[in-house]
Amino acid sequence: MPLPTFSPRSHNRQMLRKLLVVVVVMFAFGWSLIPLYEKICEVTGINVLARLDENLKGTTALPQNTQVDKSRLITVEFDANSQGAWRFRPVKNSIQVHPGELTTITYEVANQQNRTVAGQAIPGYLPLKSAEYFRKLTCFCFQQQTLGPNEARQFPVVFVVDPKLPKDVQRITLTYTFFEVAGATPKQAG
Incomplete structure (x- = not known):
């Protein structure tokens, strides 16, 4: 019996096929994964967020922050002290916020000197126990501020009062002391 002849060329074609x-098959499987995944999520109820987004289409209502405690109001008072030739004050003296509500207030700082000056704000809280429940997300107090001669600027403070604030605290005072940082700016020839 003669042995079959083996051709490398035919073997390569067969392997290529x-x-x-x-x-x-791999491409078709990858392509079908998206609709398959969507169908599985729809049947099992896993992808709830996508359905909520679809329900909001065509409405102007935005999703509500469920962490806001609408059952109570906290009065937040703002105070400012300065050391040196600064004019420093809050734009508003007080506001009322619901715990958990994202709030922005503004402080004005003015350098009343004829030279560039760097300053730093240090916060304080009353009552003292409120400090751990007062969360600042953005604050000019996080870093030194440099103001040019007679320059005035406004700085935002974005904060949230934690809903875990004890119920007996109904008023928080946020106070800043703004002072010059010696040696933080280059000396100007005089």
């Missing part, structure tokens, strides 16, 4: 079939 098998690999092409594997590539096509």
Whole structure:
């Protein structure tokens, strides 16, 4: 019985066909994963957020922050002290906020000197126990501020009063002391 002849060329073609079939099957499987995933999520109820977004389409209502405690109001008072030739004050003296509500207030700082000066604000809280429940997200007190001669600027403070604030605290005073940082700015020739 004669042995079959083995041709490397035919073997390569056969392997190429098998690999092409594997590539096509893999591509089809990858392509079908998206609708398959969506169908599985729809049936099992896993992808709840996507359905909520679809329900909001065409409405002007935004999702509500469920961490805001609408059952109570906290009065937040703002105070400012300065050491040196600064004019420093809050734009508003007080506001009322619900715990958990994102709030922005503004402080004005003016350098009343004829030279560039760097300053730093240090916060204080009354009552003292409120400090751990007063969360500042943005604050000019996080870093030194440099103001040019006679320059005035407004700085925002973005904060949230933690809903875990004890119920007996109904008023918080946020006070800043703004002072010059010696040696923080280059000396100008005089």
